[in-house]
Amino acid sequence: MIVVMSHKASEDDIEAVLLRLEKNGFKIHLSQGVERTIIGAIGDKTRLGDLGLEAMPGVEKVVPILQPYKLASRTFHEEGTVVRVGDLEIGGNAVHVMAGPCAVENREQLLSTARLVKEAGATMLRGGAFKPRTSPYSFHGLEEEGLKILAEAREATGLLVVTEVMDARTLPMVAEYADVLQIGARNMQNFFLLKEVAKVDKPVLLKRGPSATIEEWLMAAEYIMAGGNYNVILCERGIRSFDNFTRNTLDLTAVPAVKHLSHLPVIVDPSHAIGKWRFVPAMARAAIAAGADGLLVEVHPNPAEALCDGPQSLTPENFSAMMDDLRQIAAVMGRKMG
Amino acid sequence: MIVVMSHKASEDDIEAVLLRLEKNGFKIHLSQGVERTIIGAIGDKTRLGDLGLEAMPGVEKVVPILQPYKLASRTFHEEGTVVRVGDLEIGGNAVHVMAGPCAVENREQLLSTARLVKEAGATMLRGGAFKPRTSPYSFHGLEEEGLKILAEAREATGLLVVTEVMDARTLPMVAEYADVLQIGARNMQNFFLLKEVAKVDKPVLLKRGPSATIEEWLMAAEYIMAGGNYNVILCERGIRSFDNFTRNTLDLTAVPAVKHLSHLPVIVDPSHAIGKWRFVPAMARAAIAAGADGLLVEVHPNPAEALCDGPQSLTPENFSAMMDDLRQIAAVMGRKMG
Amino acid sequence: MIVVMSHKASEDDIEAVLLRLEKNGFKIHLSQGVERTIIGAIGDKTRLGDLGLEAMPGVEKVVPILQPYKLASRTFHEEGTVVRVGDLEIGGNAVHVMAGPCAVENREQLLSTARLVKEAGATMLRGGAFKPRTSPYSFHGLEEEGLKILAEAREATGLLVVTEVMDARTLPMVAEYADVLQIGARNMQNFFLLKEVAKVDKPVLLKRGPSATIEEWLMAAEYIMAGGNYNVILCERGIRSFDNFTRNTLDLTAVPAVKHLSHLPVIVDPSHAIGKWRFVPAMARAAIAAGADGLLVEVHPNPAEALCDGPQSLTPENFSAMMDDLRQIAAVMGRKMG
Amino acid sequence: MIVVMSHKASEDDIEAVLLRLEKNGFKIHLSQGVERTIIGAIGDKTRLGDLGLEAMPGVEKVVPILQPYKLASRTFHEEGTVVRVGDLEIGGNAVHVMAGPCAVENREQLLSTARLVKEAGATMLRGGAFKPRTSPYSFHGLEEEGLKILAEAREATGLLVVTEVMDARTLPMVAEYADVLQIGARNMQNFFLLKEVAKVDKPVLLKRGPSATIEEWLMAAEYIMAGGNYNVILCERGIRSFDNFTRNTLDLTAVPAVKHLSHLPVIVDPSHAIGKWRFVPAMARAAIAAGADGLLVEVHPNPAEALCDGPQSLTPENFSAMMDDLRQIAAVMGRKMG
Structure with missing residues (x-):
C-alpha cells in the first residue's frame, strides 16, 4: 500500500x-520528495480496511497495491479451478x-422445457422457485412446490438443477433440491447469505451485482471461499449503465478480465443482461468467443404466456438454432459443448 | 399503458x-395510424408486470403510463406523511x-459520542451493531452487545436509536433495541427482508440502493407498505457513477423529486455518499436547502481510530459547527431543527 | 407521440x-380515463422537438413512440447498407x-506496421495524424506530415487509410489524404463538424461517444445523412461505466441492437474500449461472433515505445495470431475476412 | 508516480x-518486497502521459500520485481566483x-426576459445564438442576429452577456458580442476549440461534460490556462447516470470538491442538469448552500412557447421567488447576491 x-x-x-503502520506489522519504505512524502507499506493486505489511515491528519490518499481478495485470486491458485457438479465439470x-x-x-x-433444452444440448436446468421481483404485486x-418440480425434471431428464436461494431461512430447503445454489445479482452483497452458503456443501453460482465492480464481485466470492466453500462459479449478467435500450449492459470484457484476475470459472447470462430475446x-x-465457460439462458415453451420475463426468453426453436451456432464457436475455441 | x-x-x-388486455379487464383505445397501430389500455396497473405483452408477436414496446407504485405515491396520499418516532416527528x-x-x-x-451529538443538537443516535462490509476480513x-450499548446510550441521553437490520433472523433482536430499523443500501431490494420489516411495528429507514432508480426505491417502499407498515422514511445516500473522486454521487435532486412523487419523508446521508468528511x-x-427532512451523519470522537469509515466521519467539533450552519439554513426554509 | x-x-x-397539436398538423386520439386523460398524436416526428408540449400546463409527460431518426433507421431502408471504400465493401x-x-x-x-498488418490480413490502415489528448502536455x-506518411503507406501496401478529423478547418487537408474520415468519440456530438463531413464525398467512420445512448449515436449519423452523406460506418468503442478496471465498458450488445434499428454497417474498436492489449x-x-462488420485495432511494432496508447496496442505477433482466430469465427458466421 | x-x-x-525513468529525469525509490517490486518515481508529472510504462513487459500498473493538472490546481495557486467580467467579480x-x-x-x-431577470436580481444574461441540438431537424x-439582440439587451439593461461558442470559425464573431464565452458540455473535450478560446481575451465559462470526471474537467481548464487564458469559470451542469427521471444527475458535491482541488470559481446550472423547472x-x-459562486438559470417569459428547452425554464414569477430565497441562503453563507 502507498500512503501519499x-x-x-x-x-x-x-x-x-x-x-x-509499524504497530500493525508493516514494513516501510519512505520517500521524501520535494513536493510530498510518500510511504510504501508492505504487509498483510487483509488488515488494510481497518487501519483508518485515510482519516489520519496529513494523509492525502491511500493507494492499495495488492488486490484485497486472496483465495479468489489467480496469484493464490495459478491453475483454473474446475467446479464439479455431479458428473459435470464447469471450468x-x-x-x-x-x-x-x-x-x-x-x-x-417445466418438464416440457426440460426435455426440449436437454435435446438441444443443455446440461443443466435453470428455473426459479423463489423469484425476487421489483413489484410486491408480481x-x-x-x-417448495417449484423445487419439487425441478427435482422431478432432473429425474426425468438427467439435467442437473441450478436455482436461486434468496434467504438464509429457505437455504436448507433449496439445498435439499438444488445441485447448484444461485446467488442472485441483488444479493451479491447480502453478506449474511454469502456466509451461509459458504457452509453448505454445494457449488454456488454467484451473479455479479448490477452495480458491482469486478473487484467487489471477487470480494463476494472471497466471502464464500473464506467461509470454506471453494466451489464458486461466477456469472456475468449485465451492469447498470445510462443506456436503457437493453435492460442492462452486458460487460463481456469481464470474462477475460476475471479469467486473468481469478482462477474461478465464469459463465454469462445474456438473457437477464439484455432483456430482449432477439x-x-x-x-x-x-x-x-470471449472465453466463457458456459451460459445461463432463459427458454420458455411459450414466452408470451410466461409469468416472468417472457420478453427475454427464447422459444425452444430459437434455443436449438442458437445451440448449433455455439457448437461451432466452441470448436473454434478448442472446446466442446458439455 | 400504451402498447406500440x-x-x-x-x-x-x-x-x-x-x-x-380485455381478458385482464383493461379498457381499450385503438389508434390505427399509417405507420403503426397503437393500443391504449386503462386498468389495474398492479397486474401489468405479469401480462407478458412485450413477448407477444408484433409488439414493439409497452410504455407504462402510471407509476407502478400506489401506496407510496403522492396521488394516493396528497398530504406529506409524518412518521412518528417516540415524541419526534420525521417529515x-x-x-x-x-x-x-x-x-x-x-x-x-458510543456514550461519549452520544453525549456530544446530543449537545450539538442531534435528536437521534446512529451506530451499527451489524456492519455489512465489502471484505470478509473487516x-x-x-x-447484540452493540445493541445493548445503543440502548444504554438512549437511556443516558434521551436520543432515539436508528440501527441497521441486515437479516430476517436477527430482526427480532434488532427490533427489541432500536427505535427505527434501518435497511441498508445493499439490502434495498432484499425483498424477503422488506417483507419481514413490514410486519414489525417500528418505523423503517429505507436507504436508496447505489444503483436504484427513484422508481425502484419507491417500489421497495411499496413492499414495506403493502406488507402493512406505513412508517417508511426514505434516505438518499448516493448513487454509483463513473466518477470515483467521491465514493458515490450524492443525488440531491432526488429530494425534491421524491417529495413530488411520494408523500413519504426523505432524509439524506452525506457521509456514506461522499466518503470524505471534508x-x-x-x-x-x-x-x-433542497428540502430534506433530516440527515444521517457520521461522527466519531477520533476518526483516525475508527474501526469503520473513519475517513467520512466528522469530529465532534466539526459536527457542532455544521449544526450551527444547519440551524440557519433550516430557518430560511421556515423550519426549525428537531 | 403520447401526451399524458x-x-x-x-x-x-x-x-x-x-x-x-392540431395547429402542427397532428392527427389526434383522445382517451379520457378515470385517472387521467391521454392524448395520442400522429404526425411528423421530426417536428416533435420544438413543440414545447412538456412545458404546457397540465402536461405530465410526453412519450415519443417513433424513433427520432429517419434516414438512419432500418424502417427507412430495410436492406443493410454497404459502404464502398475504394474496392472494399464495408457491411x-x-x-x-x-x-x-x-x-x-x-x-x-508506420511503414513497417502497415506491412505487418497487411501481411496478417488487414485491409485498411489506421493511424492518427491529429490526436485528441486529455492533457495539453501530451x-x-x-x-500534415502524418497524413503524408499515411498516404505513402497506402502506396506501398495497398491498404486504404482511415484517420481522424478533429476540426472543420483541417477537414479539407485530412480529406485530401484519407479514404475514410473518422469522427472521434469526443466529437460525436460536435454538430458543426458533423455538418461539415456531411458535405464531403468520403465515407465517415462515426465513433460512439462514451456517454452516448444508441439513439443519440444514430441521431449523430442522421446529422451526416441529413447533410447528404449516406456513407456512414458506425463504430462501437466502449461506454463510460462505474467500473474502471477496463478503460471503458465495451457494449457489444450494441452491435446486434444497431443492426436491428439501423441499416448502417457497424464495426468495433476493442483497443480503445478496453485500454489493455491483453x-x-x-x-x-x-x-x-456478435455480428460486427469489422474491427478497428491498434497495433504497434513496439508498444512500450509508443507515443500514445501503448498499453492497448497489440504487437504484430499478437495481431497475427488474433487474425487467425478471427478467420475461423468469421467462417462460423458465414463470412470471410476482407 | 508508483510503478507496480x-x-x-x-x-x-x-x-x-x-x-x-532515469532517462526521463525521474528520481527513483525502489522497494523490493516478497510479493512484488514497487518503484516510486518523482519527476515532471506533465511528461507522464508519454512514458509508455504501462506497456512495458512486467509492469502491472502505474499509479499516478500527483494530479495531472498544474495551473488549475490549488497547490499552484492557494488563493481562490476571482474572474472579472466588466465590473463583476465571479468567485x-x-x-x-x-x-x-x-x-x-x-x-x-429576449429584451423582455432581460428586463425581468434584471429586476429580480440577475447580473448577467444568458441566451444561445448557436444551439447544439441532438436532432438535425430542431x-x-x-x-449573428441572435448575438446582436444579446448586445442590444446588454445596452438596454446593463446585464453582461454569456453565450455559447461552438466552433473555432464562429469564435471571432461570438467574441465580438459576448462578455463571457461559454464552452458547452459536449465541447468540453473539443481540444481545438479549447486552444482557440485560450487565445481570446475574454473569460471562459467551461461546462463540465456529461461523462467527465472532475479530473478531466480540470484538465480541460488546464488546456485553456496553458494556452494563456487564466479567466476560467467552471460550471457543473449534471452528469449522466442510470436514472432518467431527471435529465442528468446534478453532482453538487463537485462544488466543494472543485473548490478543494482548484482555485477557479465554480457555478451551477440546475436547469440543464434537471430538465424539469419544478x-x-x-x-x-x-x-x-454548497458554496457555489453563482448560477446559470433558464428563464422564459412563456416556457410553453419556447423553441428550446421550455420544460426546464422558469417563468419570470418563479425566478423572482427563487431569487428571494437565494438572497437568504447567500446571507447564511456570509455572501450577498451580486
Missing part, C-alpha cells in the same frame, strides 16, 4: 502514520449451457 | 393483444439530525 | 394541448480489419 | 523500467445569477 501525504503534512503527521474443456424458464410455473411447463414463485443468440455466441 | 405494435404486426397479432416542520459513529465499537466510544460489528458539511447544508 | 395529462389537468389545459459479406498504431509517429514506424500528432483478442473474437 | 511490477516480472523487466464574495432563455428567439422575447439558433429552485438553493 499532503504537501502540508507536518513531521508529526508523518511520524504518526509510520507508527501506526474444464466443456462449455455448459444451463437453460430453462425464468420461473417454475407448473409441472407441465408473481413470486411456487417455492439479441440473446448473438451475445451467447460472443460470450463463448 | 411493430409496423410489421399482422391483424392477428393486434387481435391477440386486444384479447389479452413535519422540524429537521432531524441522526448522528453517531459508523459502528458501535465499545461503550465509552470488522463486522459487536452484534465535503460533508457543505452537502448537509445543501440537503436542507 | 396530469390527474389535475383542467379542461382548458387539455384543450390547449389539442389545439397546439457486405467480408469482415474488414483496420489496424495500425494509435498515432503516426514517424515514417519507419503528444498531439504530426498533423483482453483485445478475446473481445475482437466476440465482436465478430 | 507484476509478481512475475524479471530482473531485466525491472531494469528496463528503471532505465526509462468573490458576491453570488452571481446568469439568467435568460435557452435560445435567443427574437428581439421581444431549431439551431439565430446566429425542481430548479430547490437545487439552486442547494447549490448556493
Whole structure:
C-alpha cells in the first residue's frame, strides 16, 4: 500500500502514520520528495480496511497495491479451478449451457422445457422457485412446490438443477433440491447469505451485482471461499449503465478480465443482461468467443404466456438454432459443448 | 399503458393483444395510424408486470403510463406523511439530525459520542451493531452487545436509536433495541427482508440502493407498505457513477423529486455518499436547502481510530459547527431543527 | 407521440394541448380515463422537438413512440447498407480489419506496421495524424506530415487509410489524404463538424461517444445523412461505466441492437474500449461472433515505445495470431475476412 | 508516480523500467518486497502521459500520485481566483445569477426576459445564438442576429452577456458580442476549440461534460490556462447516470470538491442538469448552500412557447421567488447576491 501525504503534512503527521503502520506489522519504505512524502507499506493486505489511515491528519490518499481478495485470486491458485457438479465439470474443456424458464410455473411447463433444452444440448436446468421481483404485486414463485418440480425434471431428464436461494431461512430447503445454489445479482452483497452458503456443501453460482465492480464481485466470492466453500462459479449478467435500450449492459470484457484476475470459472447470462430475446443468440455466441465457460439462458415453451420475463426468453426453436451456432464457436475455441 | 405494435404486426397479432388486455379487464383505445397501430389500455396497473405483452408477436414496446407504485405515491396520499418516532416527528416542520459513529465499537466510544451529538443538537443516535462490509476480513460489528450499548446510550441521553437490520433472523433482536430499523443500501431490494420489516411495528429507514432508480426505491417502499407498515422514511445516500473522486454521487435532486412523487419523508446521508468528511458539511447544508427532512451523519470522537469509515466521519467539533450552519439554513426554509 | 395529462389537468389545459397539436398538423386520439386523460398524436416526428408540449400546463409527460431518426433507421431502408471504400465493401459479406498504431509517429514506424498488418490480413490502415489528448502536455500528432506518411503507406501496401478529423478547418487537408474520415468519440456530438463531413464525398467512420445512448449515436449519423452523406460506418468503442478496471465498458450488445434499428454497417474498436492489449483478442473474437462488420485495432511494432496508447496496442505477433482466430469465427458466421 | 511490477516480472523487466525513468529525469525509490517490486518515481508529472510504462513487459500498473493538472490546481495557486467580467467579480464574495432563455428567439422575447431577470436580481444574461441540438431537424439558433439582440439587451439593461461558442470559425464573431464565452458540455473535450478560446481575451465559462470526471474537467481548464487564458469559470451542469427521471444527475458535491482541488470559481446550472423547472429552485438553493459562486438559470417569459428547452425554464414569477430565497441562503453563507 502507498500512503501519499499532503504537501502540508507536518513531521508529526508523518511520524504518526509510520507508527501506526509499524504497530500493525508493516514494513516501510519512505520517500521524501520535494513536493510530498510518500510511504510504501508492505504487509498483510487483509488488515488494510481497518487501519483508518485515510482519516489520519496529513494523509492525502491511500493507494492499495495488492488486490484485497486472496483465495479468489489467480496469484493464490495459478491453475483454473474446475467446479464439479455431479458428473459435470464447469471450468474444464466443456462449455455448459444451463437453460430453462425464468420461473417454475407448473409441472407441465417445466418438464416440457426440460426435455426440449436437454435435446438441444443443455446440461443443466435453470428455473426459479423463489423469484425476487421489483413489484410486491408480481408473481413470486411456487417455492417448495417449484423445487419439487425441478427435482422431478432432473429425474426425468438427467439435467442437473441450478436455482436461486434468496434467504438464509429457505437455504436448507433449496439445498435439499438444488445441485447448484444461485446467488442472485441483488444479493451479491447480502453478506449474511454469502456466509451461509459458504457452509453448505454445494457449488454456488454467484451473479455479479448490477452495480458491482469486478473487484467487489471477487470480494463476494472471497466471502464464500473464506467461509470454506471453494466451489464458486461466477456469472456475468449485465451492469447498470445510462443506456436503457437493453435492460442492462452486458460487460463481456469481464470474462477475460476475471479469467486473468481469478482462477474461478465464469459463465454469462445474456438473457437477464439484455432483456430482449432477439439479441440473446448473438451475445451467447460472443460470450463463448470471449472465453466463457458456459451460459445461463432463459427458454420458455411459450414466452408470451410466461409469468416472468417472457420478453427475454427464447422459444425452444430459437434455443436449438442458437445451440448449433455455439457448437461451432466452441470448436473454434478448442472446446466442446458439455 | 400504451402498447406500440411493430409496423410489421399482422391483424392477428393486434387481435391477440386486444384479447389479452380485455381478458385482464383493461379498457381499450385503438389508434390505427399509417405507420403503426397503437393500443391504449386503462386498468389495474398492479397486474401489468405479469401480462407478458412485450413477448407477444408484433409488439414493439409497452410504455407504462402510471407509476407502478400506489401506496407510496403522492396521488394516493396528497398530504406529506409524518412518521412518528417516540415524541419526534420525521417529515413535519422540524429537521432531524441522526448522528453517531459508523459502528458501535465499545461503550465509552458510543456514550461519549452520544453525549456530544446530543449537545450539538442531534435528536437521534446512529451506530451499527451489524456492519455489512465489502471484505470478509473487516470488522463486522459487536452484534447484540452493540445493541445493548445503543440502548444504554438512549437511556443516558434521551436520543432515539436508528440501527441497521441486515437479516430476517436477527430482526427480532434488532427490533427489541432500536427505535427505527434501518435497511441498508445493499439490502434495498432484499425483498424477503422488506417483507419481514413490514410486519414489525417500528418505523423503517429505507436507504436508496447505489444503483436504484427513484422508481425502484419507491417500489421497495411499496413492499414495506403493502406488507402493512406505513412508517417508511426514505434516505438518499448516493448513487454509483463513473466518477470515483467521491465514493458515490450524492443525488440531491432526488429530494425534491421524491417529495413530488411520494408523500413519504426523505432524509439524506452525506457521509456514506461522499466518503470524505471534508465535503460533508457543505452537502448537509445543501440537503436542507433542497428540502430534506433530516440527515444521517457520521461522527466519531477520533476518526483516525475508527474501526469503520473513519475517513467520512466528522469530529465532534466539526459536527457542532455544521449544526450551527444547519440551524440557519433550516430557518430560511421556515423550519426549525428537531 | 403520447401526451399524458396530469390527474389535475383542467379542461382548458387539455384543450390547449389539442389545439397546439392540431395547429402542427397532428392527427389526434383522445382517451379520457378515470385517472387521467391521454392524448395520442400522429404526425411528423421530426417536428416533435420544438413543440414545447412538456412545458404546457397540465402536461405530465410526453412519450415519443417513433424513433427520432429517419434516414438512419432500418424502417427507412430495410436492406443493410454497404459502404464502398475504394474496392472494399464495408457491411457486405467480408469482415474488414483496420489496424495500425494509435498515432503516426514517424515514417519507419508506420511503414513497417502497415506491412505487418497487411501481411496478417488487414485491409485498411489506421493511424492518427491529429490526436485528441486529455492533457495539453501530451503528444498531439504530426498533423500534415502524418497524413503524408499515411498516404505513402497506402502506396506501398495497398491498404486504404482511415484517420481522424478533429476540426472543420483541417477537414479539407485530412480529406485530401484519407479514404475514410473518422469522427472521434469526443466529437460525436460536435454538430458543426458533423455538418461539415456531411458535405464531403468520403465515407465517415462515426465513433460512439462514451456517454452516448444508441439513439443519440444514430441521431449523430442522421446529422451526416441529413447533410447528404449516406456513407456512414458506425463504430462501437466502449461506454463510460462505474467500473474502471477496463478503460471503458465495451457494449457489444450494441452491435446486434444497431443492426436491428439501423441499416448502417457497424464495426468495433476493442483497443480503445478496453485500454489493455491483453483482453483485445478475446473481445475482437466476440465482436465478430456478435455480428460486427469489422474491427478497428491498434497495433504497434513496439508498444512500450509508443507515443500514445501503448498499453492497448497489440504487437504484430499478437495481431497475427488474433487474425487467425478471427478467420475461423468469421467462417462460423458465414463470412470471410476482407 | 508508483510503478507496480507484476509478481512475475524479471530482473531485466525491472531494469528496463528503471532505465526509462532515469532517462526521463525521474528520481527513483525502489522497494523490493516478497510479493512484488514497487518503484516510486518523482519527476515532471506533465511528461507522464508519454512514458509508455504501462506497456512495458512486467509492469502491472502505474499509479499516478500527483494530479495531472498544474495551473488549475490549488497547490499552484492557494488563493481562490476571482474572474472579472466588466465590473463583476465571479468567485468573490458576491453570488452571481446568469439568467435568460435557452435560445435567443427574437428581439421581444429576449429584451423582455432581460428586463425581468434584471429586476429580480440577475447580473448577467444568458441566451444561445448557436444551439447544439441532438436532432438535425430542431431549431439551431439565430446566429449573428441572435448575438446582436444579446448586445442590444446588454445596452438596454446593463446585464453582461454569456453565450455559447461552438466552433473555432464562429469564435471571432461570438467574441465580438459576448462578455463571457461559454464552452458547452459536449465541447468540453473539443481540444481545438479549447486552444482557440485560450487565445481570446475574454473569460471562459467551461461546462463540465456529461461523462467527465472532475479530473478531466480540470484538465480541460488546464488546456485553456496553458494556452494563456487564466479567466476560467467552471460550471457543473449534471452528469449522466442510470436514472432518467431527471435529465442528468446534478453532482453538487463537485462544488466543494472543485473548490478543494482548484482555485477557479465554480457555478451551477440546475436547469440543464434537471430538465424539469419544478425542481430548479430547490437545487439552486442547494447549490448556493454548497458554496457555489453563482448560477446559470433558464428563464422564459412563456416556457410553453419556447423553441428550446421550455420544460426546464422558469417563468419570470418563479425566478423572482427563487431569487428571494437565494438572497437568504447567500446571507447564511456570509455572501450577498451580486
